[in-house]
Amino acid sequence: MISESSLADLRARNSCCDVAGKWVSLRRGARKGRMVGPCPIHSLDRAAKDSTSFECWDDGWVCARCQDGGDVIRLVQQVEKLGFREAVDWLGGAQETDPAEDARRARAAAEKKAADEAKNAAYREAERKRCWEFWQAAGPLPGTPVETYLRDIRHVDWPAGAALRAHPAMPYLEHGQDEAGRKNWRRLHEGPAMLAAITGADGRLAGLHITWIDLDAPKGKLALVHPDTGEKLPAKKVRGSKAGGRIELLRHAAPGRLILGEGIETVLTVFTALACTGRALDGLAMWTSVDLGNLAGRAADHSRVPHPSERTPAGRVKQVPGPEPDMDSAAVPVPDSVMDLRLLGDGDSDPFTTRLTMARAERRHLVPGRRVATLWPPAGHDFNSMVM
Template sequence: MSDASELARRLAREAEAVCRHYLSNGRRQGRYWLVGDIGNTPGRSLFVRLHTSSKGPAGKWTDAATGEHGDLLDIVAATCGLHSFREVAEEARRFLKLPRWQREPTIDLQAAQGPRDSKAAHRLFAMAQPLSGTLGEVYLRGRGIDPLVSTDALRFHPRCYYRPDDTTQVETWPALIAAVTNVNGRITGIHRTWLDPDGYDDRRLGKAPIDTPRRAMGDLLGNAVRFGNVDDVLAAGEGIETMLSLRTVLPSMPMAAALSANHLAALLWPASLRRLYVAVDADPAGHAAAKALAARAVEAGVDAIALSSRLKDFNDDLRAFGATSLREALSGQLLPDDAARFLDVTLA
């Protein structure tokens, strides 16, 4: 019997204690422990079996977002940032010797995050294919977006894992895959938009008929789905479709989609930035996030200028009024030099 197998079995007998200790950002649900990923990110994509059953032995885990699976030794290695089996075995033995009352999180989870959290995101993005000729391209065109403005950050996966809420069942749906990156271009997370395999329809705007057709995982705070290389000017907003709608008529302006109002308020930018355009979603959370981001920009010596849509967001504007109308509306909101520099004159 190998040392690894024996340690894995001993950990499996204490599966819930292992999860509470190393996956402290998760929670128990029925016979499973749910968490975002093997790096202990909050969420519900990864599930660990807490008890042996007809479905398999205790201690086995599966990440429904990526298809990764393994045992509790993998979780010990990932959350502690360990690379050799010797280190993992020492940590596992240390844990097994702890009294039960000491089996609470003792590692610095913030320090443990980083490349490990982005590993699954890197893998999923690498597994996806270019957009051209795929359902992902159909989806973007259905929303009035030019797919050519998104080639660096977006890909398509024909069978991306999806796990419905409150279940361990795993489904597969086609998905638009977006890379979340930091200011240096390193992938830190991933965003998935599951798509209707039957194509685009106006009722669901092309998204799959599931409860949560959009999900993100990984290190998101301060990071974004980024389109183009930033120098002195950047446009930032919440949604991917919102920013791609702007980029359809401003194809050379660098843009960032922060994915939510809270993340927009915390967005990071390079030191070279001099002017920040903030796309404001027309709801209370959108206004609050835009205000917070603009205040941070001004404090950092960056000019902040709001971009306001006529409807709820700029994709609504693009679909309702068309690219030419959106271009005309933006021409009055951009500074004259930026209008001349970035607006797509071919739409005139």
């Protein structure tokens, strides 16, 4: 008899991906931590580049053709045509472990996990504190380049009380590591920026959405180029945490209506249009979701749709996240008081994926008694490009 703990130890020492990699050439799969390639059991051509019937991860594998799968021991049994005991020996043999030693190892692993979690929590809290300090160092928009950017370049106004401030000299940092693997923050730029406060699910400041301004650049946004690589760098960045967060532009304690979009300029454009046309804003809140993923959350694992034109590097049809939401993933929490939710679509990114994302957001936020609809700008436009 081989004890369960020594089998667990054997499995931990032999990752399925490493073992399968001895027979076939695998490549990274679409899902995190997954490798795909030709099946070492049934494939005659074990170097085939187009085969994806076999998929493995650290502690398991499946083959769609063989309709088989399991742990690393079963994999060795199937490929090498061995019995269980022989497969265990093939993998280096089971080492009998001492129960006291097993318990000590399990305790050490639990302690390490707790220490890593504490370290991550401390890191997140320190970053949240830095965000708070930048927010405190920033001020109201009037008289700053941010006001000029919004009013004269993007042609939008903002609601009183919007979670927006102007920072006179916001550092643009590159987050990297030096040769010794130490954290190394490099300052690539410092200049005026629009800060938007990201409110977390707990109602506290979770992070900042930052837009660096250069009034002489196209669309008023900083056009920064990496000093070493010449690569164009984005004018917008998020610091701190955005998952499940929102930026409150028009605030309301218990809104009956909510307009929710992805970008600050998009939502401000719709606000400006409503204000200009004298529409009633009572009971209305307007938020941004920081990014599109945060609007809809992740798709359920089974919800994947083939893209009509995009292909993977291997030339296969690309599968993109579908309309069924994974309700356990983080997304903007829509308040229970909201009976009318309008989502703002954006015509300037890939329309196929965007439509699926908005369909997923509609399903995610639909509750009995609430009306949910997506508003779309004309093809090829976003709401702000219409006013610009």
